[in-house]
Amino acid sequence: MLACLLQSEWNEKMLLLFIMGLAAEGSVGCPKSCICASDLLSCVRKDLKQVPPNLPAASVSLDLSHNGISQLHNNWLFGLPRIHILRLSHNHIRWLPSRAFHNATTLQHLDLSFNYLQGIQEELFEHLNNLEELLLYKNSITRVDYGAFIHLSNIQKIYLSWNNLTNFSFNAMQNFTNPNLRTLDLSSNQFLKLPVEEVSSLPAFIKNGLYLHNNPLTCHCSLFALFIHWDHRGFSSVVDFYKQHTCRYMGRPNVVVQILQAQKGLDNCSVERLYRLPEAGLRVLVGKHVMITCNTSLPLDNTTYMWITPTYDFIMPPGNSNQSLRIHQNGSLEISKAQTWNSGIYVCIAVNRRLSYNSTHEVNVSVHYPKHDAESFNTGITTLLGCVVSLVLVFIYLYMTPCRCFPCCIKPPQPPSPPHESSGQSTLCGTPPATEVPNNRKASRHVVFLEPIKERRWEKKAKVLQLKIDSDSSSSVFSDSPIVYT
Template sequence: MPRLENLRMSHNQLNALGQGVFNNASGLRYLDLSSNKLHVVEQHYFQGLWRLEELLLFNNKITQVEAGTLSGLSSLKKAYFSLNQITHFPFFTIQDHSHPFLTMLDLSSNRMSRLPWEDVKALPGLVQRGLYLHNNSLICDCSMYSVFWHWDLRGYDSLKDFTEEHTCSIYGDPRASIQFLRHTRFFQNCTVEKAVSLPVTVLLSRVLVSEGETVRLDCQTSLSSTDLSFTWLSPSKGYLTQASINDTLISLFPNGTLEIEAAKVNDSGLYVCTAVDIEQALNATREVNVTVLQPAAESFNTGYTTLIGCVVTMVVILMYLYLTPCRCSYCKQPTPPVIPNATYDPCTLSSVFSPSLRDHPKMQADKHVAFMDPMINEDGTEWTPES
């Protein structure tokens, strides 16, 4: 079954999986083993499932997850282990290079009282953001509170969505349980390490301008504090701060906006802004790729072309009307042969013949159009049609 991608085996009373059970299903991407009776998740269960993206093991009887269980699952994105009886979890096996796509690890509603917090803090940033630990029997101590304090400061959804479900017991007494995200006074004596500084977000953008234009690059990040310091790294001028800028064409405003007047082609490149919240030990970066284009040669305006064409046309018309080479009132055509009792004006479009003209052959020689020929009755007299 190498083409099988989704396999649902929930509610089947499974209490164990045999060796190599998924050898013929190497193409699995989604595996649902929830609501069974599994007790131990052994390291051989998921061997060969390197394409697996989502693993559902919630609502079983799991008490132990062996160290090599998730090894080899390099495509894993989400893993659900909630509603079990897990007391320990091998956090140290999850690293950037081994699970680069893992964004959710649900370990809520288990029986973990003490966690290896140093291993938890060493988890990749994406895993920490998607780690769910609510509804566990945690014991209140400063190491635990320090981790959750930093997560709460960064606004992780795992804490915002389940604030009241994050509880711990004082001195391990389950009867003295508190919601430690709401009642922080119990941890006033704890020293919270503020040296931890992880990038909160990275925003990418692209700006395309023409040479000579003014460029404004904002430094908007997820940091909400009003007391932030900003540093820009430019491709041509290095690091830029409000105190270090001595260029009249570059300005850095208090809100982090970088302004470049009359941008040049050599100003193109990647600009990186770093916003730092010193009080909360947080920083965030903003990357902007700027491309400055040389102005294109101006094309000939079609409006001017039309106007010039109209002017030329008018000039030609006026020349035709007023500068005709020979006007009718001044030019004389060669005198035609004298025809008795006939008038001939060479500048008119009609010819008038004498009604007394009777020489039919002569008329045939001088006729111009057919309808100008006189019509002769049978008795030899000329007939003129009545109008």
């Protein structure tokens, strides 16, 4: 009985020690200055200068905001395989290494706002395939590389407002690289001019959430036409900030015009002209692929698409016979290896039978050569023309040189020659004049076989002479001195 009691007490002690061990094990890895609660890790306002070591591997949310962190190391998230939310706002980060987020493949929310970042390189977010929200506002960003967001296939919101951007690669988002993007905030930057054609070519779901207000834009007709069209289509980016869309008249900072309220008063921009401006335009180099999006508000379900080319050819899915033009499931038209004859206005017609509604969209495509190729082409043309002119001058010199002895070329009138007379001999220049014969009798020299025989009494003599000529050597027939008779 006593043995059983002692055995039960020993089991209880062992169980208590086991529980205490588990508790101690669970507390290992939580930094002293942070708060750990289940899979949440908060280190807010702890005056941290660097990321604490030994972060709990089970953390799903990590908040390091409102500290003094100035740099992050490559692969610093290697020990957090389950991280979904990362907040690094209100720190002193000026630069990020290319592999800072290399291991955060499960990351969905990344907040880097209120720092001192100056640029976003292309490979920085390369492995964040599951990222949905990216907060980069209130930094000092002046440059965003062309493919910085091209790998974010699940991104929904990108906030880049309150930076120092003067340009942005809108072309990188034209080919549905970010099909889930619904908010792209570029407001309150330093844009002086917008590439209206590139912006117009973006898919409608991106333009609906493309915020461009509070930028020092210069007023011009294309800019007015862009925002007026967005206003009539009811895009949230314009409707929600109606009065904040302004521009500077003639680039003067002290003359600010509200675009959506003063479009009738801008010089040389009538309302009719604004609505006739093409909505979209694409520029592509010769030989490159181009994707033209069909920007309509119709859903993809139960919607069919058709395109009309600049040559008025109707392109139905899947495309034309030689596959140079192909229509994708989302209505986009792909031109493979574009050539100059592919330039012109393309019209997309979208029809949704379930909604009994159709919509059209126009895109102006311009195919051009690179500048250096154009210069080489012009140089080649100039060289070719120079060669042609040189050849013409050579031919003129060889075959059309005028006679140097002009008086010698003037021939006295001669009787008509018979049909069998050689044209080469009749036009010879420099034939010696007739000489005088003895007894002061003038004699005219005649070629025997060319002189017409008028009297019968000369027939016999002529025949004899002709036979004599035939009996001579062939060289006498082709001699330069003619055979004459008197």
